[in-house]
Amino acid sequence: MDLAFDRDHIWHPYTSTLNPLTCYPVSRAEGMYLYLEDGTQLLDGMSSWWAAIHGYNHPVLNQAITEQVGKMSHVMFGGITHDPAINLCKKLVEMTPAPLEKVFLCDSGSISVEVALKMALQYWHAKGKPKSTFLTLRHGYHGDSFAAMSVTDPDNSMHKLYKGFLPEHIFADSPECGFHDEWNESDITDFKTKLEANLENIAAVILEPIVQGAGGMRIYHPTYLKRVRELCDEHGVLLICDEIATGFGRTGKRFACEHAGISPDIMCLGKALTGGYMTMAATVTTKHVADTVCSGEAGCFMHGPTFMGNPLASAVANASLSLLLETPWQEKVLGIEHHLSQLLPQLRHLDCVKDVRWLGAIGVVETYDSVNVSTIQEHFVKSGVWIRPFGRLIYIMPPYDMTEAQLKQLIDAINNALVDLM
Numbered sequence: 001m002d003l004a005f006d007r008d009h010i011w012h013p014y015t016s017t018l019n020p021l022t023c024y025p026v027s028r029a030e031g032m033y034l035y036l037e038d039g040t041q042l043l044d045g046m047s048s049w050w051a052a053i054h055g056y057n058h059p060v061l062n063q064a065i066t067e068q069v070g071k072m073s074h075v076m077f078g079g080i081t082h083d084p085a086i087n088l089c090k091k092l093v094e095m096t097p098a099p100l101e102k103v104f105l106c107d108s109g110s111i112s113v114e115v116a117l118k119m120a121l122q123y124w125h126a127k128g129k130p131k132s133t134f135l136t137l138r139h140g141y142h143g144d145s146f147a148a149m150s151v152t153d154p155d156n157s158m159h160k161l162y163k164g165f166l167p168e169h170i171f172a173d174s175p176e177c178g179f180h181d182e183w184n185e186s187d188i189t190d191f192k193t194k195l196e197a198n199l200e201n202i203a204a205v206i207l208e209p210i211v212q213g214a215g216g217m218r219i220y221h222p223t224y225l226k227r228v229r230e231l232c233d234e235h236g237v238l239l240i241c242d243e244i245a246t247g248f249g250r251t252g253k254r255f256a257c258e259h260a261g262i263s264p265d266i267m268c269l270g271k272a273l274t275g276g277y278m279t280m281a282a283t284v285t286t287k288h289v290a291d292t293v294c295s296g297e298a299g300c301f302m303h304g305p306t307f308m309g310n311p312l313a314s315a316v317a318n319a320s321l322s323l324l325l326e327t328p329w330q331e332k333v334l335g336i337e338h339h340l341s342q343l344l345p346q347l348r349h350l351d352c353v354k355d356v357r358w359l360g361a362i363g364v365v366e367t368y369d370s371v372n373v374s375t376i377q378e379h380f381v382k383s384g385v386w387i388r389p390f391g392r393l394i395y396i397m398p399p400y401d402m403t404e405a406q407l408k409q410l411i412d413a414i415n416n417a418l419v420d421l422m
């Protein structure tokens, strides 16, 4: 592979052209493994970027997408519909908690967040009470497009770079009570105070239910989310749950909001939706929100991307969801959770480790100091695994079929890297 060209001309996620880091040349992927150009086999602890829940090169998903290519790869979704989209949306309506029942298909997770925020703005406009502020949590992550970034942690996403352009929203303290801790009622105080002080302006609350992902891999207490729902109901504020990372079984429930027994007014889905095959996301809402939005001045919801409802992505998403529903996914995810609960606590003995935590098929090691991504990555590759840390967080989000021995290989690799490098 022409790695020199790659280094000189191609931007990778969050990279510098002044100081480009080496990228590893992958030529194929199969099951749980990535294969480098030289044949090196790497056990993937990340499911690509939290998306390939069934593993790579899956025969069922391959068949769904190749069959669809032979029929049509894309047609416009304006005024046209097709079975791949209908079948997918039927599944989404069936799977998501009631009363979510209206589906907007879009291109990526960030766009599904944009869509959710636009729905909330149009909702209040239609009610004749325009509101344009969102309440969200510190350490959140909702994507890299502007509106999504505006509700992402202001320090992590460096809001100061975009001052004057980026809308300013309200950030409540992130939950401190961990998932397995005893609930402490004062955890919700800051959220409640900020909500109640700004009711006039708040269109919606947006948050990641139970697991705050890219903003810090924080796993919080279900009662926090329950209180958020209660407060939103009490004050007539919409609740948007961003399940892009947590949806489709990752936390041990189909959707993370089920841990708190709640359902949002608007839910964002993405990442695992197509089993990691193609970019696609969805925003699902209630009949009440949808109908209110459409009763407003515009008479419709004002969004319609070129590749909306792409048949290839729809077909493979539909196959991925069928596969999920037909397999004992919950047993597998809870199996992974059990193994993580056995393997991770041993790492607490290392001086550099501040905390370990887990939920479902998510395992997190937090260190005191930031890791050098490039150095630790090299160490991991030498150990035959693919794990990509950020900041002080080394974490895994494996495909649901990962075995106990494979999980052990991942955790051993983390242990050895920390012993050698930190």
Ligand SMILES: *Cc1c(COP(=O)(O)O)cnc(C)c1O
Residues within 6 Å of the ligand: 108, 109, 110, 111, 113, 141, 142, 143, 144, 208, 213, 214, 242, 243, 244, 245, 270, 271
């Ligand atoms: C990844 C992610 C997004 C953004 O999705 P993209 O497909 O990368 O645009 C939004 N919200 C959450 C919670 C995510 O994990």
